[in-house]
Amino acid sequence: MPNSHIVSSFGEDIKNLRQKIVEMAKLVQEQFNNAEKALVERDLKLASSVKDRDAIVDQIEQEIEQKAIELIATRSPMADDLREIISAIKICNALERIGDYAKNLSKRVPVINEEKQFVANTTVISQMISIINDMTEDVIDAYNTKDADKAISVWTRDLAVDNLYDSFFRELLTHMMENPRSITSATHLLFIAKNVERAGDHLTNIAEIIYYIIEGRTIEMVRPKGDLSNETSF
Amino acid sequence: MTANSPKMSAKKVNVFYGENHALKDISLDINPNQVTALIGPSGCGKSTFLRCLNRMNDTIDICRVEGTITLDNQNINDKALDVVQLRARVGMVFQNPNPFPKSVYDNIAYGPRLHGIAKNKNDLDDIVQSSLKKAGLWNEVHDRLDVSGTSLSGGQQQRLCIARTIAIEPEVILMDEPCSALDPIATAIIEELIEDLKTRYAIVIVTHSMQQAARISQKTAFFHLGKLMEMGDTTTIFTNPRHEKTKDYITGRYG
Numbered sequence: 001m002p003n004s005h006i007v008s009s010f011g012e013d014i015k016n017l018r019q020k021i022v023e024m025a026k027l028v029q030e031q032f033n034n035a036e037k038a039l040v041e042r043d044l045k046l047a048s049s050v051k052d053r054d055a056i057v058d059q060i061e062q063e064i065e066q067k068a069i070e071l072i073a074t075r076s077p078m079a080d081d082l083r084e085i086i087s088a089i090k091i092c093n094a095l096e097r098i099g100d101y102a103k104n105l106s107k108r109v110p111v112i113n114e115e116k117q118f119v120a121n122t123t124v125i126s127q128m129i130s131i132i133n134d135m136t137e138d139v140i141d142a143y144n145t146k147d148a149d150k151a152i153s154v155w156t157r158d159l160a161v162d163n164l165y166d167s168f169f170r171e172l173l174t175h176m177m178e179n180p181r182s183i184t185s186a187t188h189l190l191f192i193a194k195n196v197e198r199a200g201d202h203l204t205n206i207a208e209i210i211y212y213i214i215e216g217r218t219i220e221m222v223r224p225k226g227d228l229s230n231e232t233s234f
Numbered sequence: 235m236t237a238n239s240p241k242m243s244a245k246k247v248n249v250f251y252g253e254n255h256a257l258k259d260i261s262l263d264i265n266p267n268q269v270t271a272l273i274g275p276s277g278c279g280k281s282t283f284l285r286c287l288n289r290m291n292d293t294i295d296i297c298r299v300e301g302t303i304t305l306d307n308q309n310i311n312d313k314a315l316d317v318v319q320l321r322a323r324v325g326m327v328f329q330n331p332n333p334f335p336k337s338v339y340d341n342i343a344y345g346p347r348l349h350g351i352a353k354n355k356n357d358l359d360d361i362v363q364s365s366l367k368k369a370g371l372w373n374e375v376h377d378r379l380d381v382s383g384t385s386l387s388g389g390q391q392q393r394l395c396i397a398r399t400i401a402i403e404p405e406v407i408l409m410d411e412p413c414s415a416l417d418p419i420a421t422a423i424i425e426e427l428i429e430d431l432k433t434r435y436a437i438v439i440v441t442h443s444m445q446q447a448a449r450i451s452q453k454t455a456f457f458h459l460g461k462l463m464e465m466g467d468t469t470t471i472f473t474n475p476r477h478e479k480t481k482d483y484i485t486g487r488y489g
Contacts, residue, residue, distance in 0.1 A: 003487040010486065076445050078472050078484040216474030 010075050017067055017088050021095075022140055024060040028095050029136040031057065031102040032199065036129040038106055039122055039192070042113045050106035057099035064092040083216060087209045091143075094202040094209075101195040108188045118182040120175055120189055124168040128196045131161050135203045139210065148214045152221075154207040159224045161200035168193050169229040239307075241266040241406060241436040242287060242324075247301035249282055249291065256282050258460045260301075264406065269428060269437045271447035271468065274457035275483065280440050283457065284408050287438060288324035289317050305406070322349055325404035329411040331391030333383030333398070338375050341383040341394055342366065345402040361401055369397035370427050389420025396427065400435075407431065409439040413446065425450050444484050448472045456480045 005011035031050055038047035068089045071077060077085050112119060135154050142150035172186045172193075204223065211219050240263035249257035257279045264270050264287070272280040282291070289310060291297040303310050310320055322345070333341050342362040345351075352358035362379070366372040371393040375386070383394050392412060399407060409428075413421040428437060428450050441447050447454055448468060455465040456477070464477040475481045482488065 003482050005485070005487050007486060078444055078448075079475050079481045081485045082473060 010071075010081075013067070013071055013075070014081060014084060017064065017071070017085065018143070020060060020064050020067070021088055021091055022144060024057065024064065024092060024095050025136060025140045025143075027053075027057055027060065028099045028102065029133060029140075031099055032105075032129055032136070033133055035102040035105040035109075036126055038109050039112070040126060042109065044110055044113065047106040047109035051103050054099055054103040057096060061092045061096040065089055080213070080216070083213050087213045090209050091206050094206050098199045098202050101199045104195055105192050108192055112185055112188055115185040115188075117185070118175070118179060119185045120172060120182065122189065124164055124171070125189065125193055125196060128161050128164045128168075128193065128200075131157065131164075132196060132199050132203065135161075135200065135207075139203055139206050142207065142210050143213075146214050148211050151207040151210040151214070152219065155204050155211070155219065156224060158200040158204045161197055162225065165193050165197040166229050240264055241306065243304045243307075244283075244286070245302045245304075247283070247286060247299065247303060249279070249286065249300075250298045251294070252296040256460055257286070260462050262455055262462060262465050264436050264438055265453065266436045267432055267434075268453060269432050269439060269451040270453045270455065271451035272438065272440045272455050272457060273442075273444065273447050273483070274463075276442075278457040279460040280455075280457045281410055284410055284438060284440050287406070287408055288321050288326055290326065292317060322402050323404055324406040324408060325399035325402070326408040327392070327395050327399055327410070327412050330415050331388060331395050333386070333391050333394050335382060335384055337380045338366075338383050338386070338394060339379040341398050342401045345398060349402055351402060365397040365401040366394075368400055368431070369393045370423060370430075371397055387420070389416050389423060392416060392420070392424060393427065396424075396431075400431070404435065406436045406438065409437065411440055411442060414442065421446070444472070456483065458483070 005014075031053060034046055035050045037043065038050060068085050071085050075081070135157055138150055138154045138157075141147065142154065169190065172190050175182045176186050208219055242264040244263075245261050247257055247260040248255070260279075260283055272284060274280050285291045286299055286303060287310075289299075291299055299311060301311075305320070305323065308315075310324075334344060336344070339362055342365050343352075343358050346358060346361050352361055363372065363376075366375060371390060374390060375381075375394075383391065386394060392415075396407075396412075413424050416424065425446065428439070431437060439447075439451065451468045453465065454468045454471040456463045456471065456475075456479070458479050464471065464475060464480045466476070471480065472484060475484065
C-alpha cells in the first residue's frame with residue numbers, strides 16, 4: 001500500500017470519493033440488469049422503478065463532482081492524488097451516461113409490450129447486457145485493486161458487444177424489410193441495442209481512465225473496433 | 235553558446251559541512267530563460283545547492299565543496315576566479331527582504347557604484363529607474379526615492395531587493411524562498427515579476443510551496459537527504475513523478 005497522507009483527513013476524503021464511485025458503478029450495473037429483466041419479462045413495474053431510480057444515479061454524480069471540486073480547491077492535489085480526483089469526475093460522468101441508457105431502455109419496455117404485431121427475439125440484447133454486466137464487474141474490480149491489466153482486459157472486451165450489435169442490426173433490418181409491421185418494435189429494439197453498445201464504449205472509456213490513474217499515462221494501443229453497422233446497407 | 239546549452243551546469247557536486255556530507259553527487263543543468271525550482275523537505279540540501287551556484291558557501295569555514303559547477307562553461311570553483319565578479323553575474327534574493335538601511339535610491343545605486351557600471355549621475359539615475367521598473371516597484375516609489383528602504387512594506391522591500399539584484403545586470407538570479415514572508419497579493423506580484431524576469435535571466439528558486447513551484451517553474455528538481463532524487467519538466471513532476479519519494483513529498487505523504 002502507498003504511504004498515507006500526513007493530513008489524514010485528506011486521505012479519508014480520497015477514500016470516500018473512491019467509495020462513492022464504486023457505489024455509483026454498482027448502482028448503474030444493477031440498473032442495467034434490472035432494465036434487461038424488465039424487457040425480457042415484460043415487467044412494467046420493474047421498468048418503472050429503473051426509470052425512477054435514475055434520479056439516485058444523478059444525485060451521486062452531483063455529490064462526486066461537488067466533492068472533487070472541493071478537494072481541488074482546498075487540498076491542491078498533486079501527482080496521483082490529482083489524477084485520482086480529476087478521474088473521479090470523468091468516471092462519474094461516464095457512469096451517469098450508462099445510467100441514462102438503462103433508463104432509456106426501461107422507458108421503451110411499455111411500448112414494446114403494447115406491440116402485438118411482431119417483436120423480434122431479445123436474446124441478443126440479453127447477451128450484450130450480460131457482457132456489459134461482466135465488464136462493469138471487472139471495471140469496479142480494476143478500480144478497487146488498482147489492476148492496470150484488468151483495466152486493459154475490459155478495454156478489449158468491448159469488441160464482443162460491438163459484434164453482437166452489428167449482427168443484431170442486420171437481423172432487425174431483415175425483419176423490417178420482410179415485414180413492415182415489425183418496424184415499430186424493431187426500431188425500439190435497435191435503439192436499445194445501440195444504447196447498450198454505447199454503454200460498452202463508456203465502460204472502455206472508464207477502463208482507460210482507470211489505467212491512467214494507475215500508470216499516469218494513457219493506453220498506447222489501438223483498440224479493436226467491431227461496430228461496422230454505420231457502413232452497412234442493403 | 236547555443237540557445238540550447240545550459241547556462242549553468244553542476245557535475246558531481248559534493249558538499250561537506252565538517253563531517254556532515256550535505257550534498258551527494260549532484261549533477262544538474264540550469265537552462266537560460268527558464269525558471270528552475272528546487273524543492274524538498276527541510277535539510278534536504280536545496281538551499282546548500284543554491285548557495286553553491288554563487289559560492290556563498292565560501293563564507294562558511296567548515297564548508298567544503300567538491301565537483302565542478304560551470305557558468306557558460308567556465309568553472310566557478312576555480313580559486314583564481316573573482317568571487318565578487320561571479321556574484322555580480324549570479325545575483326541572489328533571500329528569504330527575508332534585506333534592504334540596506336539606506337534610501338531606496340542608494341539601495342539600487344550601491345551595486346552599480348561598487349562595480350563602476352554607471353559613468354555619471356544621469357547614468358545612475360537611469361539604472362535606478364529602469365531597475366525599479368523591471369522589478370515592478372517604480373510606480374509605488376518614484377516620488378519618494380529618498381525614503382529609507384526599510385520603511386517600505388514587506389512585498390515592496392522584496393521587490394526592492396530584486397531591483398537591487400538586477401541593477402548590476404546579472405545573468406542568473408538565485409532566489410531562496412523569496413515569497414515565504416509575503417502575503418498572497420505580494421506573492422502574486424513577485425511571481426508575475428519572475429515570469430517577466432525569465433525572459434532575460436536564468437532563474438533558480440528554492441521554494442517550500444509546491445503550488446508556487448508548479449505555477450512559475452519550467453523545470454523542477456526534487457532533493458531528498460542530500461541527493462537529487464528526480465529532475466524533470468515541472469508538469470511531469472507534478473502530474474506523474476517517476477520516483478516514489480517525489481510523489482510522497484509533493485502529495486503530502488509520509489516519506
